[in-house]
Amino acid sequence: MAQTAREFIGERAIEALRRPALDEARGLPAALYTSHEFFDLEQHRLFPRTWTGIAFDTDVPAPGDAVPLTVCGLPVILVRDRGGEVRVLHNVCRHRATIVLERPARGLSTFKCPYHGWVYGTDGSLKATPFWDGTADSHKCPVDAAGNGLVPVRSGVWNHVVFVNLDGRAEPLETWLAPMAVELDHLDVQGLEIGHRLDWTFKANWKLVMENWEVYHHVWVHEGVFDKMSDEVDPATGEIYTDMIADGNVMMLRYTKNRPPPALRSVNGPELPPVPVRYEKTEPTGAANAVLPNTTVTIGAAAYAPAIYVPIAPGLTEARMAWYFASGAATGETFETSREAVLDRWLGPTRSFGDRQGIRPQDHRCMELQQAARSSLVADDVKFSATWEANVRYFQDWVVTRIDA
Ligand code: FES
CATH class of the missing domain: 3.90.380.10 (Naphthalene 1,2-dioxygenase Alpha Subunit; Chain A, domain 1)
Structure with missing residues (x-):
């Protein structure tokens, strides 16, 4: 499987694409539009390293509104937290990696994992791990709360568009x-x-x-x-x-x-x-x-x-x-x-x-x-x-x- 676009396309196609005279150049080969292999290359080596548009801030108009989305195959949550800030969080419970938010919701106070009931704030912070140690005090949260919130995705809003940078390393x-x-x-x-x-x-x-x-x-x-x-x-x-x-x-x-x-x-x-x-x-x-x-x-x-x-x-x-x-x-x-x-x-x-x-x-x-x-x-x-x-x-x-x- 090709690891680079150059490897997939071949030297001749790269040379043809970059010919100085535009009307002598040739466009990308058709396989770059039809191949699952190249699609995977884009999903792994292109989009995660960019700022990718995913949604609009008005999709979550009020505090506690949240929408599950998929970005490059990864499940994420778009949420406006209780403080009004638009965030993107990985939609993955920190206990045993279960989808936390299954469908759009309005006015949430918290997210609750459907498997064992771990509770997260709308900012992603871990709030409760009920019966983790067998006791009924669901707010005791004996695991490290600070280190086990829903993992944030690097995100930003510009003119209503919500962008994410999955690898966290783009400018x-x-x-x-x-x-x-x-x-x-x-x-x-x-x-x-x-x-x-x-x-x-x-x-x-x-x-x-x-x-x-x-x-x-x-x-x-x-x-x-x-x-x-x-x-x-x-x-x-x-x-x-x-x-x-x-x-x-x-x-x-x-x-x-x-x-x-x-x-x-x-x-x-x-x-x-x-x-x-x-x-x-x-x-x-x-x-x-x-x-x-x-x-x-x-x-x-x-x-x-x-x-x-x-x-x-x-x-x-x-x-x-x-x-x-x-x-x-x-x-x-x-x-x-x-x-x-x-x-x-x-x-x-x-x-x-x-x-x-x-x-x-x-x-x-x-x-x-x-x-x-x-x-x-x-x-x-x-x-x-x-x-x-x-x-x-x-x-x-x-x-x-x-x-x-
Ligand atoms: S997997 Fe989420 S609480 Fe267990």
């Missing part, structure tokens, strides 16, 4: 996503309120999401939003109206001042209040952004829509997405029509994904088509447009480099 979260933090610093994103949440799965490898961080596909895929190529590029000069930026662990699509506004569906409700600013910024701001490896951060004038992509299998990914709006506009009837129009644009009017309407189902349809094609014997000759697809090669190289670091 600080603020450093990991620094270019993105700078880009959005003027916006009060954390002050926005949750308006909608949706989880779904699609039949494609998680990497194909990040390889979608270009605007070449917009006109062909997102009918009704991006209608003509002249919205993306000046056909006479070749000037592209979007800066497609890759910087460290961040990728951004920043529309330039020369870009015509994209077509928007008419909104028949009252205008949504804008995302509040902390200070004025005159330069354009990245609209569709990604924090590698698996989190996307899209922000418009009135809505913030982060998404987390969780690899389930080589050809299966779970999407967790949330929509946030300005205070007072996220719930209630006043702005309901306008919020629905935003969600229609993202998800289509049925929210079913079956009719392939809305930006996300449209994207995911193409990812599923890419995934299906990767079972072919002729899918290894992937090319990049030097004009449009530098980000795609950047991300593929980022994956290989990170695994082998």
Whole structure:
């Protein structure tokens, strides 16, 4: 079994990926999207060493709210402790390693292991080991309480996204996503309120999401939003109206001042209040952004829509997405029509994904088509447009480099 990406891919494919001239380079071989061996390599050597998005702080809105999750196959608990702090804990009892929290819960005072009743605080601290020494005093806790709490996972919250670093050795979260933090610093994103949440799965490898961080596909895929190529590029000069930026662990699509506004569906409700600013910024701001490896951060004038992509299998990914709006506009009837129009644009009017309407189902349809094609014997000759697809090669190289670091 390969221990490195280089070993799995082979020298020739690495050389082809890194050719200086982008249009002479070749993309990652299809096996990196279909192989269980490479999937395991990512799960063990990529994700645990990164800051991986897992959920949203609004998934646990009140003290004592908790959700069991799986990260790289490891069971964890996302909890807002009684003091209001969002934490991530290994969901493993310190007695004989049993899952402690089996299903989402609200307003817990403690966690209680279902096997022998050990009790933990919502901060993970060990509170009781009933009858450990045969006596009825469940609060005596004769084992070392300080050393036997639920083990914390290194975690952090940025703009409502909960990130974890499983191996505990990545640079600080603020450093990991620094270019993105700078880009959005003027916006009060954390002050926005949750308006909608949706989880779904699609039949494609998680990497194909990040390889979608270009605007070449917009006109062909997102009918009704991006209608003509002249919205993306000046056909006479070749000037592209979007800066497609890759910087460290961040990728951004920043529309330039020369870009015509994209077509928007008419909104028949009252205008949504804008995302509040902390200070004025005159330069354009990245609209569709990604924090590698698996989190996307899209922000418009009135809505913030982060998404987390969780690899389930080589050809299966779970999407967790949330929509946030300005205070007072996220719930209630006043702005309901306008919020629905935003969600229609993202998800289509049925929210079913079956009719392939809305930006996300449209994207995911193409990812599923890419995934299906990767079972072919002729899918290894992937090319990049030097004009449009530098980000795609950047991300593929980022994956290989990170695994082998
Ligand atoms: S395994 Fe949890 S209390 Fe025994």
